[in-house]
Every structure is written in C-alpha cells, then in structure tokens.
Amino acid sequence: MAKLEKILCRTLEALLDGKRPRMPDVGGDILDAFLALSRARSYHQHGPNPITWEALAAWSQMMRRPLPPHHAEIIMALDEVWMRDAARRMGNAASGASPQPMVSDTPLSAGLFDAITGG
Numbered sequence: 153m154a155k156l157e158k159i160l161c162r163t164l165e166a167l168l169d170g171k172r173p174r175m176p177d178v179g180g181d182i183l184d185a186f187l188a189l190s191r192a193r194s195y196h197q198h199g200p201n202p203i204t205w206e207a208l209a210a211w212s213q214m215m216r217r218p219l220p221p222h223h224a225e226i227i228m229a230l231d232e233v234w235m236r237d238a239a240r241r242m243g244n245a246a247s248g249a250s251p252q253p254m255v256s257d258t259p260l261s262a263g264l265f266d267a268i269t270g271g
Contacts, residue, residue: 159176160229161229165233181217186230
C-alpha cells in the first residue's frame, strides 16, 4: 500500500499546484473519500483543522462506505499533504513569509456582507 499512498499523494500535490495530473487507475475511491472529507473540514482563526479519525469514521458510517484500515491511513496521509500546502499558502509567521491572500470567487454583495457580519 505504500506505493499507492505515494502515487495518490503525488497526484494531490499536483492538483494543489494547479496542474492536471493523470488520475491513477486505482485509488480513485480513496481520493474521492478524501476530497469529500476535506470539503467538510472545519477551520479556526489560524486556518484549517486536520481531518480527525472521528470525522473519517463518521463519514464512512454515514455514507455506508466501509474503509479498510490501510485506506484510512492513506486518507490521513493525503490530509497531511493538504495541510502542508495550506500552511505554505498561509505563510509561516515564524519565518516571516507573507501569507497568500485567500480570495473568494464570489463577489462581495450587500447581502453577503450582511450575512458575514451579522447585519
């Protein structure tokens, strides 16, 4: 499984860099599970939280998609890659690197501003 983990991690790295990698023939279900969990991840004031084992177990149960332990470990390895990329994009305050601005594709409207600020 170490080989599959490396292939999927490299694929995710390429996706995060904006490239269009060739999707591997195997492991698509694992990558889909990671992407579903990643979309539901929580954030705190300093950025994203990693996917928890509890969230992984709950997703697996809710979607009725049992995950063997080695697939769960691959999903957590993919999350490490994602978290490293998020940290790189946000910049590291200790190193003095300036963070990449997080820009939304949605233009700001009066309604959106009110929803964000509670107005």
